[in-house]
Structures are given as structure tokens and as C-alpha cells.
Amino acid sequence: MEKWEDNKKHHEGYWGKLYTYLIKNKLNHKDVSGEWKSLFKYELGNKNLFSYIVDSKVVTNDFNKYTSDKNLYLKKRLDKHITKDTDAVIDLGSGWGRHSIHIASSKPSYKIISGELSDSGRRVTEYFTNKYGLDIETFQFNWKDNKSFIKLLSTKKYKEIVIFTSNTIEQIDYIDVAFFQDLLDLPIEKIKVIHIEPVKFQYDGLPFPLSNHYNRNLKAVLDTLVSMDRIKIGDIIPQYWGHNNSLTSKNNILIEWEKL
Numbered sequence: 462m463e464k465w466e467d468n469k470k471h472h473e474g475y476w477g478k479l480y481t482y483l484i485k486n487k488l489n490h491k492d493v494s495g496e497w498k499s500l501f502k503y504e505l506g507n508k509n510l511f512s513y514i515v516d517s518k519v520v521t522n523d524f525n526k527y528t529s530d531k532n533l534y535l536k537k538r539l540d541k542h543i544t545k546d547t548d549a550v551i552d553l554g555s556g557w558g559r560h561s562i563h564i565a566s567s568k569p570s571y572k573i574i575s576g577e578l579s580d581s582g583r584r585v586t587e588y589f590t591n592k593y594g595l596d597i598e599t600f601q602f603n604w605k606d607n608k609s610f611i612k613l614l615s616t617k618k619y620k621e622i623v624i625f626t627s628n629t630i631e632q633i634d635y636i637d638v639a640f641f642q643d644l645l646d647l648p649i650e651k652i653k654v655i656h657i658e659p660v661k662f663q664y665d666g667l668p669f670p671l672s673n674h675y676n677r678n679l680k681a682v683l684d685t686l687v688s689m690d691r692i693k694i695g696d697i698i699p700q701y702w703g704h705n706n707s708l709t710s711k712n713n714i715l716i717e718w719e720k721l
């Protein structure tokens with residue numbers, strides 16, 4: 462099992478390389494979409510052909526189609542849950558901010574909050590936020606210690622929020638049910654949550670098939686919250702989206718739930 466401290470160190474290096482690239486090339490870019498794409502492409506090794514999963518099918522497309530599909534598949538779920546009364550859209554385990562930055566720049570009326578463990582990931586998000594005047598608030602976030610998240614939300618007067626997680630709970634071997642209980646205890650009337658995480662094997666009742674550090678209990682935690690009448694499960698769609706054709710991606714599943 463990986464310690465969160467080791468995971469932080471790993472991602473400091475991984476996203477740190479992207480930050481260095483960004484600073485080196487910053488004068489070449491004046492529009493957010495071009496700079497976002499350039500960084501994303503660099504992260505993926507500047508290749509141009511991608512095999513990935515949409516609606517349970519493996520498709521192969523170029524970088525532009527790959528990124529537009531990635532954005533579209535998340536947008537379709539956000540559009541379902543965001544209303545004119547939504548106070549904030551929260552990206553937990555946001556990495557370098559690929560989703561937060563795209564959403565904030567395409568929907569400037571949304572308030573985005575991005576929580577990420579690594580300083581370097583948040584630094585990339587903040588670079589885009591400051592350069593392009595995006596409405597993104599970043600904070601240091603740890604799935605293993607929800608205090609900063611709960612404290613941040615306690616300072617707001619939110620009545621309605623939408624939270625999404627994209628391949629980040631995957632890195633928490635056992636997530637604590639108390640994480641969600643503390644969130645549900647806050648005086649926020651409507652909380653809707655979208656997960657895209659590689660836990661399909663949990664829904665299929667299959668033995669754990671992934672490398673050791675991947676999540677083993679998200680379904681069990683959500684089932685516990687259902688049995689406590691704290692949440693209601695919405696759509697569950699196996700292989701809704703997978704960013705490549707690996708076993709991890711094949712285990713990606715969309716799970717939606719809301720506070721009762």
C-alpha cells in the first residue's frame with residue numbers, strides 16, 4: 462500500500478515537469494485553449510494517436526478528438542447536475558487542473574474549486590488562473606485528511622454544490638466513510654457527486670485486479686452511506702470513459718450520487 466506522502470512526492474515530480482515546460486514556453490501562448498492543449502500534449506509525450514474508451518468501445522483518434530471527447534464526456538454529466546443555483550463546481554484530486562481549467566474557461570460563470578495534494582499540480586492550475594483571469598480557487602487537499610476541505614466549505618455559504626472526481630480516488634487504497642459523512646454533515650442542502658474511477662471490478666464482484674495501491678472499497682463506502690439513508694445513488698455506467706486501453710481504464714466506471 463502506498464503512503465500518501467510517497468504519492469505526493471511522486472506527483473510533485475510528475476506535475477513539476479509540466480510546470481517547468483509551461484514556464485519555458487509561456488511567451489509562445491496568448492490563449493488559454495492553445496496553452497492548455499500544448500501542456501496536455503506535452504504530458505502525453507507529444508504523440509498524436511490515442512486509443513481510449515467511450516461508452517464501452519475502444520476508439521482510436523487524434524489528439525484533438527481525444528481531448529474534445531474527454532471534455533465532452535465530463536461536460537455531459539456536469540450539465541445534468543449543474544443548475545442556475547449551483548454555487549460551486551468542485552474538482553477533487555485535480556492534478557494540474559486539466560478539467561478545472563477547461564471548465565472555467567469555457568463556462569466563465571461557474572465558480573470552480575480545485576483541491577489537489579501536490580503543490581506543483583496546484584501551481585500549474587494557479588498559473589492558468591492568474592494568466593487568464595479564471596474563476597478557480599485552489600486549495601491543498603488530501604483524501605486521507607479531509608480537515609482542510611471541510612474547513613474551506615464551512616467558511617462558504619453554499620446551498621448547492623457539484624463535486625467530481627476523475628481518476629483520483631483510484632489512488633486511495635481504502636477511503637474512509639467518515640470523509641463523506643463529514644461532507645454530508647455540512648449545512649449544504651444539495652450535494653451532487655460524479656465519480657469516474659477504476660472500481661468496476663467492485664461492482665462486478667470480481668477479485669482485485671489492479672496494482673496494489675489502487676482503491677478497493679469505494680463501492681462498499683457508498684453502499685454504507687446508502688444503508689444509512691445519507692445518499693441516493695444515480696447513474697452507474699461501466700466504461701463510460703477510459704483515457705486509454707489499459708486494465709485500469711477498462712475498470713473505469715461512472716458513479717453518481719446525491720445527498721438525501
Ligand SMILES: C[S@@+](CC[C@H](N)C(=O)[O-])C[C@H]1O[C@@H](n2cnc3c(N)ncnc32)[C@H](O)[C@@H]1O
Pocket residue numbers: 465468469472553554555556557558559560577578579582602603604605626627628629632633
Ligand atoms: C491520475 S491523477 C488525476 C488528476 C485529475 N483528476 C485529472 O483527471 O487530470 C491523480 C491525482 O490524484 C492526486 N492524489 C493522489 N493521492 C491523493 C491524496 N491522498 N489526496 C488528494 N489527491 C491525491 C495526485 O496528486 C494526482 O494529481
